[in-house]
Amino acid sequence: MVKKLLKVEKTKPATVAEITQEQIDAWKKEHTKGVHKLTVEDKAGFVRNPNRNDLKYAMTRLKGGGELDMAEALLEEIWLGGDSELLEDDDYFFAAVSQVQDLMQVKNASLVKL
Numbered sequence: 001m002v003k004k005l006l007k008v009e010k011t012k013p014a015t016v017a018e019i020t021q022e023q024i025d026a027w028k029k030e031h032t033k034g035v036h037k038l039t040v041e042d043k044a045g046f047v048r049n050p051n052r053n054d055l056k057y058a059m060t061r062l063k064g065g066g067e068l069d070m071a072e073a074l075l076e077e078i079w080l081g082g083d084s085e086l087l088e089d090d091d092y093f094f095a096a097v098s099q100v101q102d103l104m105q106v107k108n109a110s111l112v113k114l
Helices: 021-030 052-065 067-078 090-104
Strands: 035-040 043-048 079-082
Touching: 021 035, 021 043, 035 090, 043 067, 043 090, 052 067, 067 079, 067 090
Parallel strands: none
Antiparallel strands: 035 043, 043 079
């Protein structure tokens, strides 16, 4: 089942074939916390590490529509470019979201009552 889930900005490359090494290098320079290639079978795209503002926005979608809306919002916010099927086709989208959640790893912390 193919369903339009997210809007791909017209300024972002719509296929991985459009992305050059120069573009990847520019993304890495701009997004110093990390740029990742996300591959699902024969499709690929590029995402950056999420930041606090991305998560805040995604959390607002959680409240209104649930976990899937939150996942869509987060992927939309961190998407740099690539094969639009990762955003539009359910089978690719679900696989992509499962990988994107791994980007939200946090440092270990402890809280001690004094």
